[in-house]
Amino acid sequence: MRADSALYMHLDAVEAPTSSVAFHYSFEADPLSVRTALFDTLGWLGCQLSEDDAGNLELVLAEIFNNIVEHGYKETGRGTIVLSIYPQNDSLLCSVGDAGPALPDTCLQFLECQRPVPENLPEGGFGWYLVRDLVQDLEYKRENGRNQLWFRLPLSREPIRELFPLR
Template sequence: METIYQQYNIRLSIDSRLDQVRVLSGALRGIGKELELSDEKLGQLELMMVEAVNNVIEHAYQMQGGNDVRVRVEYSPAEVNLIISDSGRTMPASLHSEVREMPDPDDLPEGGWGMGLIQLLADSIRYNIDATGNHLHVNKLLA
């Protein structure tokens, strides 16, 4: 029998500790395999999610555990939206509303790639703040 995929809206959350991120990755991979995403798309989604979650832990929560990092995975056959939410420090507008230049490789950078990678891999991104916290919306088309 042919499987007919509908829409899914899956909510995950972890404590704000870097050692928790691998479990979130595992959950996303499980979701992606169940929904028959290609290895390429799934790898890109995982990298975007991990970079966003690392940013939340490192910058929004300043490496303090005990806070909630929430990820919503919205799937339809045409696209995946990842919404990464936190209740910590708000991301500076320059990081999400302007095109991020990647660090110059010749400078031998040891960081600063996160948002640039997300911008390169996503079809669109959006950041908003409301009463429940900060939300980074990452859109990836599947077609």
């Protein structure tokens, strides 16, 4: 990580409008920063999740972050990814945003179509299906030059509010 990374990354716990503790993290869209963001996110949240839930969260976020790095900011090589997580009773409400180009229509089709046979997919074509299988309420919106992806990750253990007491 660069020495001036504090300018590009922040990590804090704040009260969200719903009075639940929220996790907000922004970072440079590059492979090393993605690894750091996953490590920090799981460090904040993972020890309070079941092993399966932490693994699902890591898989979903890794797929989304890597797609943004590899495709969203491919032309410029620079950009920022913003992650917000709002713990709910039995799930995590997550938001991932970036200012890269709009998601292509072909990617949006993955949100609706049936799962293909993995052997018939081109290289890298299965990530969206994994994400869609692991999350609920997956939504994408392009607004004011920004991409915003919202989803809910169901948890096997409840209630999460006890794990994250309000300040």
